[in-house]
Amino acid sequence: xxxxxxxRYDVVVxxxxxxxxxxxxxxxxxxxxxxxxxxAGLGSxxxxxxxxxxxxxxxxxxxxxxxxxxxxxxxxxxxxxLDIGLQAERTGGLIPVKNTAEEQAVAAVIDQAQxxxxxxxxxxxxxxxxxxxxxxxxxxxxAAGYCADxxxxxxxxxxxxxxxxxxxxxxxxxxxxxxxxxxxxxGPLRRVEAVETEDGRIAEAGVVVVAAGAWTRELVRMAxxxxxxxxxxxxxxxxxxxxxxxxxxxxxxxxxxxxRDNRNLMRTGACLTQTSSGNVVVAQATTEVDGYDxxxxxxxxxxxxAKAARYFPALAPLQVIRCWAAVTPYTPDGQPALxxxxxxxxxxxxxxxxxxxxxAPAVGQVVSDLIVDGRANVDLTPWSPERLWREGGWSxxxxx
Amino acid sequence: xxxxxxEIICRCEEITREEIEEAIASGAVTVDExxxxxxxxxxxxxxxxxWRLIASLxxxxxxxxxxxxxxxxxRSPVRPLRVEEMARGALGDGVR
Numbered sequence: 377x378x379x380x381x382x383x384r385y386d387v388v389v390x391x392x393x394x395x396x397x398x399x400x401x402x403x404x405x406x407x408x409x410x411x412x413x414x415x416a417g418l419g420s421x422x423x424x425x426x427x428x429x430x431x432x433x434x435x436x437x438x439x440x441x442x443x444x445x446x447x448x449x450x451x452x453x454x455x456x457x458l459d460i461g462l463q464a465e466r467t468g469g470l471i472p473v474k475n476t477a478e479e480q481a482v483a484a485v486i487d488q489a490q491x492x493x494x495x496x497x498x499x500x501x502x503x504x505x506x507x508x509x510x511x512x513x514x515x516x517x518x519a520a521g522y523c524a525d526x527x528x529x530x531x532x533x534x535x536x537x538x539x540x541x542x543x544x545x546x547x548x549x550x551x552x553x554x555x556x557x558x559x560x561x562x563g564p565l566r567r568v569e570a571v572e573t574e575d576g577r578i579a580e581a582g583v584v585v586v587a588a589g590a591w592t593r594e595l596v597r598m599a600x601x602x603x604x605x606x607x608x609x610x611x612x613x614x615x616x617x618x619x620x621x622x623x624x625x626x627x628x629x630x631x632x633x634x635x636r637d638n639r640n641l642m643r644t645g646a647c648l649t650q651t652s653s654g655n656v657v658v659a660q661a662t663t664e665v666d667g668y669d670x671x672x673x674x675x676x677x678x679x680x681x682a683k684a685a686r687y688f689p690a691l692a693p694l695q696v697i698r699c700w701a702a703v704t705p706y707t708p709d710g711q712p713a714l715x716x717x718x719x720x721x722x723x724x725x726x727x728x729x730x731x732x733x734x735x736a737p738a739v740g741q742v743v744s745d746l747i748v749d750g751r752a753n754v755d756l757t758p759w760s761p762e763r764l765w766r767e768g769g770w771s772x773x774x775x776x
Numbered sequence: 777x778x779x780x781x782x783e784i785i786c787r788c789e790e791i792t793r794e795e796i797e798e799a800i801a802s803g804a805v806t807v808d809e810x811x812x813x814x815x816x817x818x819x820x821x822x823x824x825x826x827w828r829l830i831a832s833l834x835x836x837x838x839x840x841x842x843x844x845x846x847x848x849x850x851r852s853p854v855r856p857l858r859v860e861e862m863a864r865g866a867l868g869d870g871v872r
Binding site: 616672679693 | 789803806812853860862865
């Protein structure tokens with residue numbers, strides 16, 4: 377087997393998605409020598425397969441909400457720093473509900489967001505909803521959740537902006553370089569001393585960050601640890617370009633009812649937005665998967681198409697030009713994993729974020745603080761990977 | 777005058793050779809990477825026309841044989857399909 381020295385880095389980031397690129401960028405900005413290792417191309421996993429929602433109203437914790445708000449506030453500054461148009465827009469976000477059960481569930485989510493300080497989140501009547509989204513069929517809904525501060529961003533631009541930005545700051549990028557193994561130190565505390573890629577390059581590392589989305593569990597396993605992380609697949613499609621049809625980001629109220637109470641069922645709902653190019657992205661059908669399965673299903677796409685066209689009848693005659701799927705990780709409590717691992721003290725995990733594009737810059741900032749200063753300015757205890765340690769693994773479902 | 781003509785590679789998204797070469801220079805070595813950076817191949821024909829041109833531009837720049845440049849990942853639908861066609865039979869309405 378070929379072995380090549382790959383250099384010595386303060387930080388090796390594994391994963392060229394939006395979280396990994398943000399971590400690489402913010403760590404490089406603190407003056408550290410960074411290597412970013414990506415198995416395929418930048419943003420080739422879930423970071424390049426999501427509709428770029430900048431979500432606030434249904435964040436899963438006060439911490440996630442706080443970080444998402446910080447990201448929105450600082451996006452103009454980041455855009456200047458990265459010198460790239462991120463196509464970020466404050467469009468407002470709507471959660472249409474079709475019946476009383478959905479209305480109660482979404483009202484509870486909106487109420488919680490308000491208690492967490494998001495005063496712009498509220499319930500609106502179907503009439504107000506149609507003023508906000510003129511092409512929405514008022515007959516298809518009974519009410520909606522709404523937050524004017526939400527919006528969207530071009531996820532590709534964010535990934536490439538951060539990747540190019542960290543290179544300008546001196547970081548090194550290896551793409552098409554899957555990790556083959558970690559070189560572990562001996563002794564009671566096993567450090568990851570080096571990262572070896574499939575092509576035989578070996579990078580010595582001070583700190584290793586695993587920000588690898590759908591590959592996180594397997595990478596952490598290379599360090600001898602088992603985390604309770606499972607995977608699910610989300611399917612989506614995009615239409616041809618068209619005139620103004622959807623103003624903001626739409627999340628189906630259906631997703632808030634009976635969430636994950638039956639893990640073997642596919643869950644479908646209409647989540648959509650119109651990109652700055654005029655294409656309408658329509659998601660999503662979610663299914664639990666064992667491995668990296670990014671096949672599309674006829675059943676899932678069919679239901680998503682039907683549900684989207686019920687809300688927005690003007691979608692019906694549009695041509696769907698592309699379908700895709702992505703795999704994302706999830707944890708038993710639905711919270712992300714962010715922090716160092718006690719038994720492998722120089723290994724940090726940053727994965728399993730919901731709507732990660734809207735959190736990534738804040739995650740990058742926090743991780744760079746953890747690495748450089750040894751502490752962050754927020755309490756990360758609820759996200760500690762320690763809570764996910766499982767002897768013998770975890771097969772998903774249950775408490776999610 | 778002819779010097780000002782932009783050489784379009786992806787007609788659907790009107791992406792020029794210059795933009796594609798810039799993406800390749802910035803590190804894109806597969807057709808899908810060029811697509812994510814430039815939008816070439818994201819339009820109505822989904823790269824059916826331009827992906828071979830893009831592959832050959834990558835081959836020229838990287839010195840790889842064109843056959844070794846990773847082609848785009850094939851995605852459904854094979855031809856564009858209306859949302860209403862896709863939805864047919866779902867939710868108990870229409871013909872199954």
